[in-house]
Structure formats: structure tokens, C-alpha cells
Amino acid sequence: xxxxxxILSGGSxxxxxxxxxxxxxxxxxxxxxxxxxxxxxxxxxxxxxxxxTPIIVCNSEHRFYVADQLKQISIDNATILTEPNGRNTxxxxxxxxxxxxxxxQNKEVSLLVLPSDHFIQDIKAFHDxxxxxxxxxxxxxxxxxxxxxxxxxxxxxxxxxxxIDKKNKVYSVLEFTEKxxxxxxxxxxxxxxxFWNSGMFMFQPETLINELTFHANDIVQAARSSVDNAxxxxxxxxxEEKFFKLSPSESIDxxxxxxxxxxxxxxxxxxxxxxxxWSALYNLSQKDNDGNVLFGDVFTEETSNTYVSANxxxxxxIGVQDLVIIDTPNATLIANKSxxxxxxxxxxxxxxxxxxxxxxxxxxxxxxxxxxxxxxxEYYQVKKLHINPGAKLSLQLHKKRAEHWVIVSGTAxxxxxxxxxTLTEGMSTYIPIGTKHSLENLTDESLEIIxxxxxxxxxxxxxxxFEDVYGRN
Numbered sequence: 001x002x003x004x005x006x007i008l009s010g011g012s013x014x015x016x017x018x019x020x021x022x023x024x025x026x027x028x029x030x031x032x033x034x035x036x037x038x039x040x041x042x043x044x045x046x047x048x049x050x051x052x053t054p055i056i057v058c059n060s061e062h063r064f065y066v067a068d069q070l071k072q073i074s075i076d077n078a079t080i081l082t083e084p085n086g087r088n089t090x091x092x093x094x095x096x097x098x099x100x101x102x103x104x105q106n107k108e109v110s111l112l113v114l115p116s117d118h119f120i121q122d123i124k125a126f127h128d129x130x131x132x133x134x135x136x137x138x139x140x141x142x143x144x145x146x147x148x149x150x151x152x153x154x155x156x157x158x159x160x161x162x163x164i165d166k167k168n169k170v171y172s173v174l175e176f177t178e179k180x181x182x183x184x185x186x187x188x189x190x191x192x193x194x195f196w197n198s199g200m201f202m203f204q205p206e207t208l209i210n211e212l213t214f215h216a217n218d219i220v221q222a223a224r225s226s227v228d229n230a231x232x233x234x235x236x237x238x239x240e241e242k243f244f245k246l247s248p249s250e251s252i253d254x255x256x257x258x259x260x261x262x263x264x265x266x267x268x269x270x271x272x273x274x275x276x277x278w279s280a281l282y283n284l285s286q287k288d289n290d291g292n293v294l295f296g297d298v299f300t301e302e303t304s305n306t307y308v309s310a311n312x313x314x315x316x317x318i319g320v321q322d323l324v325i326i327d328t329p330n331a332t333l334i335a336n337k338s339x340x341x342x343x344x345x346x347x348x349x350x351x352x353x354x355x356x357x358x359x360x361x362x363x364x365x366x367x368x369x370x371x372x373x374x375x376x377x378e379y380y381q382v383k384k385l386h387i388n389p390g391a392k393l394s395l396q397l398h399k400k401r402a403e404h405w406v407i408v409s410g411t412a413x414x415x416x417x418x419x420x421x422t423l424t425e426g427m428s429t430y431i432p433i434g435t436k437h438s439l440e441n442l443t444d445e446s447l448e449i450i451x452x453x454x455x456x457x458x459x460x461x462x463x464x465x466f467e468d469v470y471g472r473n
Contacts, residue, residue, distance in 0.1 A: 001134060002109045005045055005054040006096040009038055009066060009116040010086055014347040014358075015277045015340065018331040019309065022359045027116040028065045031281060038066070038116045039073050045112075048127050050134075052109070055079045055099060057092045063236050064367040064470065079103075081230075084241035089199075090255035091247040094212055094223035095239055097205035102227065104205075110137040111208070113201040113252075119284055121271025129268045132168045133202040136264055142211065143202040144173065144257060146195025146265040147272045152185035155276055155341065157197035157253065161265050169267035171195075176258045195265055198272055201252065211262060216255040222247035233471045278324040278340040282307040296327075307337070329362035330373075367470040368393055371451070381458045385439075387412075387447040392440040394468035401455030401462060403431045405439070410447030413440040436466065 013026030020026035027038040035043060045051050054075070058066050060082040070078050081095060093113055100109060112130060120126050133143040146159050157178055161171035176197065180188065188194040213220045225243035232238075248255075257263055273284050285293040285307070292303060296310030303317045308325045315327050324340055326333040335343065350358035363372045368391035375382040387393070387410075395415065405414065406428040414421040415438040416429050423429060431437045433455060441447040465472060 001050050001138065002052045002104070002107070003048065003050045003112050003130070003134060004052045004100055004104075004109050005042070006093065006111050006113045007038070007041055007054055007056045007116050008089060008092055008113065009056055009058040009062070010083055010092060011115075011117065012086075013117065014344045016275075016281070017343055017347050017358065018326055018328045018333050019311075021357075021361055023061065024065070024361060024365060025062070026275065028062070028069065031275065032119055032284065035073070036069055037119075037275060039069055041114055041116045041118065042070075042075060043073060044120055044123050044126065047123075048130060053077050053079070055081060055096045057081045057083065057096055059083055059086065060236075060238065065365065067235060080236045082233075082236050082238045084239060084244055087244065087247050087249045088251050090212070090216065090219050090250045090252045091223050091244065093201075093252050094209065094219055094247075095227050095244075097208045098220075098224050098227045099237070100205045101209065108138070108204075110134055110202055110204050115199050115274075117275050118198070118200070119271075119273040119275055123270070125270035126268065129169075129266050129270065130202070132170065133266045136170065136266065137202045137204050137207070140207050140262070141203070142207065142257065142260055142263045144263060144265050145198045145200040145202075145268040146171065147198050147268050149189050149194060149196050152182060152189045153196070154179055154182055154185050155280070156274065157199075158185070158188050159195040159197050159265055161193055161195055164264065171265045171267065173257075173263040173265050176253055195267070196272075197253070198268060199253075199274070200268075201257075202266075207262075208256075211260050212256050215259045216248070216250065219247050219250065219255055278307060278326070278335070278343070279337045282324065282337060305337070331357045367391070367472075369446075376458070379454060379456065379458075381453040383451045383453070384408075385449045385451055387439065387441040387449075389441060389444050389446060392469055393438055394470075394472065395436060395438040395466045396463050397434055397436045397466075398455070398462050399434060399464070400457035401453045402433045403437070404452040404454075405429050405431070406450045406452075408448040408450055410441060410445050411443050412447055412449065413442055414438070415440075438467075 009027050012022050013020035016026045028036050030036050056066050056078055063082045066080055136143045159176055160174040164170045164172050222243050226239040229240035230237050275281055282293055287293055291305040293307045297314040298308045298310050299316040301318045304321045306323045310327045312327055312329045322337045324335045324337055347358050369386040369388045372384045407423045407425055409425055412423045414423055414429055416431055417435045
């Protein structure tokens with residue numbers, strides 16, 4: 001029996017703004033260890049018997065982050081399924097199941113579906129629960145992992161359960177409940193027959209597709225068509241956009257689990273937390289004698305029970321308590337810990353106003369490296385570009401801006417119109433509006449340049465690509 005992990009990594013993590021942005025969401029950040037949350041999701045499977053190469057389902061915009069972070073932890077040959085647009089978890093899981101059925105024909109496999117934004121403290125207990133779930137999945141069950149509630153938490157969904165197998169902690173599922181209000185959550189906690197819904201599942205792919213076909217056939221048909229018409233781009237399997245968009249945007253809970261009478265729950269007592277808010281991250285972090293969690297250059301006076309992240313410059317607090325303070329180069333959040341669920345409302349406002357702060361950090365990662373917007377005004381912008389060894393920017397032009405490149409360190413091969421240049425430290429070139437240009441680093445050392453843009457429009461969408469080694473349009 002093979003266990004194929006299906007890692008769901010398509011979320012935007014808006015409740016952890018401003019560290020988490022749409023362009024670089026929380027799962028790709030290092031928040032609980034030196035590894036990112038995404039990497040920890042995979043690393044905690046080490047040592048599990050029968051574990052196979054994972055399938056990662058991610059937003060197409062994040063595919064290079066996924067590939068790079070897999071490489072960092074020496075995971076090779078993972079299948080990376082890219083979603084052209086987010087349609088919630090049911091289509092994503094269905095697509096992964098169909099991909100497995102196409103690749104593992106006549107082989108006995110179970111899918112272990114894991115969101116990429118969880119924290120699990122007790123790895124042995126986690127593995128033990130998975131081994132119990134494997135046996136249940138082989139018997140044709142849809143398995144969900146249930147967590148015994150430690151508090152009347154309103155951030156999680158709940159599962160009403162009835163015991164089946166006391167020894168192995170297996171339960172029948174009587175009903176699913178969405179995130180309740182405080183009074184209802186307190187009632188569930190008192191009753192003692194409710195689990196938190198962890199959002200982790202296990203089943204055989206055929207079981208999932210057969211049941212989902214009965215309850216939500218439109219999702220299965222859209223997923224199957226998008227997989228069957230997927231294209232291979234470098235190391236990525238790109239789900240076909242037109243068919244994928246036809247799928248209803250539904251969670252696996254709503255589309256299937258709440259409707260099926262074939263669902264069981266395996267108890268998970270492993271120090272599980274969904275890293276869904278700043279208050280959740282505060283609760284699992286190590287605190288100082290004043291109950292504070294401090295990262296970066298932070299000075300405090302008469303400050304208690306407060307979470308401070310200062311990753312750009314020094315932050316000082318005096319006479320405050322129960323706050324979350326997150327400072328980044330282009331946005332700062334200050335919130336009461338009890339209100340961190342409301343961060344999403346700020347992100348929604350930024351979205352309505354078309355503000356870049358809900359999408360990008362000042363430092364933006366690209367397949368070739370990154371750029372940092374140092375200074376910006378209406379008609380000019382200054383960026384620092386870091387080009388990785390062996391990397392190349394696309395051959396492109398801009399209709400509304402000119403660019404001036406100054407080499408800070410390294411050696412650049414520059415295409416500027418019909419001219420090809422080799423530039424080293426201190427040298428520069430000017431690229432007029434409408435001129436095709438490209439930049440390449442053929443050395444083993446990083447290349448850094450200062451780019452000064454000038455023009456009537458400086459948006460990232462003012463770009464026409466002619467050639468791109470990363471397959472971008």
C-alpha cells in the first residue's frame with residue numbers, strides 16, 4: 001500500500017496579512033521554524049511507512065516558489081498541479097485523485113490530503129493516526145482526522161461523532177458544522193462528542209471519485225476534463241483553464257463529506273493547530289517572562305502578552321498589552337489579539353481599492369530572483385534587482401516607461417535593442433520606451449543592479465514578453 005500525500009497549497013492566507021500576501025502567502029513563509037510551513041508539512045511525513053512522492057496542488061502564480069522550496073528540502077520528482085484559478089478544495093482534490101488514477105492504474109494507493117498551513121507538535125501520534133486511517137481507507141471509507149477540542153474555538157469547524165472502535169479511536173461522523181458562534185462552540189465543548197474538523201483526509205482515489213460523482217458530478221467532470229487536457233510546462237502539470245473554471249467553487253466538506261454516509265473520523269491528538277490567524281500563531285509560540293513573542297529589532301517597556309514582528313526596522317512599545325504588531329517595509333498592522341480574525345476585512349478593503357499592499361511585499365520574488373522597490377513616485381520608480389546565478393529575465397519591452405540599469409555587483413549580459421552588451425560593476429545602460437531588452441547572469445555569482453524606471457505608467461502589467469525560459473506569458 002502506497003500513501004500519496006496531496007498537499008493543498010493554493011490559499012492566500014489573508015488573515016496573516018501583512019506578512020502573508022496574495023503573491024507570497026503564509027505557507028511559503030518561515031513562521032514556526034527555520035523551514036517554511038509548506039516545507040514542514042512535507043518534512044513531518046519522514047519516517048512514515050509506505051509514503052510516496054507527493055502531489056502539490058498550488059496556484060499557478062506560486063509554482064516557482066513550490067519548486068524552489070521542494071528543492072531546498074531535497075524532494076525530487078514531486079507532481080506539481082497548478083490551478084489556473086482558485087475553485088476551493090473539492091476541485092483541487094478531485095483533480096489530484098484523477099491524476100493519481102491515471103498514473104497508478106491497478107495499484108493500491110491511498111491519498112493523504114493535507115493543507116499546507118498546519119502545525120503538528122507530536123509527529124509520532126500523527127503517524128499513528130495516519131496508519132489507522134490507512135486501514136479504514138482500504139475498507140472503502142472516507143476518513144477525516146478529528147481533533148479533540150481544547151477550547152470553545154470559533155475559528156474551526158466541528159464534527160459530531162459517535163464511537164465505533166475505542167482501541168483505535170475510530171468514530172462514525174454524525175454531522176459536520178461550520179464555524180459556530182461562541183455560545184454554540186461552548187455547548188459543543190460541554191457535550192464531549194465533538195471534534196474540531198482538521199481539514200485533513202484520507203481515502204482511496206477511486207472511493208473519492210465514485211462518491212463525489214454521486215454527490216457533485218459537475219465537479220468531477222470539470223476536474224477530469226482539466227486533467228485530461230492539462231499541459232506540461234517545465235516540471236509543472238498545468239490544469240486546463242477553461243474546464244477547471246466550469247467547476248463550482250466548493251469545499252470538500254460541503255461538496256461531499258457533509259452529504260456522504262460513508263465518512264468516519266480518526267482521532268488526532270498530536271498538538272494540532274491551524275495557523276490561520278495571528279492569535280493562533282501567538283498561542284503556539286514561545287513567550288518571554290511578560291508573555292510577549294518578539295521577532296526582530298524590538299524594544300519593550302511595560303508591554304505584556306503581545307506579538308511583535310519587526311523584520312524591517314526597529315519597533316518600540318510602551319504601556320501596551322494583548323496586541324499584535326506586524327511591521328513590514330510597506331505596511332504595518334496593529335490589532336488587538338482578540339480581533340485578529342478581522343484582518344481579512346482590511347485585506348478586502350485593500351482589494352476593493354486596488355491597493356498593491358494586499359498583493360505584493362515591497363520585495364517581490366520572481367523565478368529569476370527578486371526585486372525590491374526602494375523608492376516610488378508618480379513618474380519614477382527605483383528598484384534593486386537580484387538575479388540568481390544562471391538566471392535570465394525575459395526578452396520584453398514596455399510601452400510606457402524607460403529603464404536605466406546600473407550594475408552594482410556581478411556581470412550582466414544585456415540585450416538592448418539590436419545591441420548585446422557585457423556590463424560589470426559600475427557600468428550602466430539606458431533602455432528607451434518600446435525597446436526590446438533582456439538581462440542574463442551567466443556566472444556562478446549573484447548579479448545585482450539598480451533599475452531606475454521613468455514614464456507615465458509604472459505598473460507591472462506594462463510588459464510584452466517575446467521569449468521567457470520560465471514559460472510566462
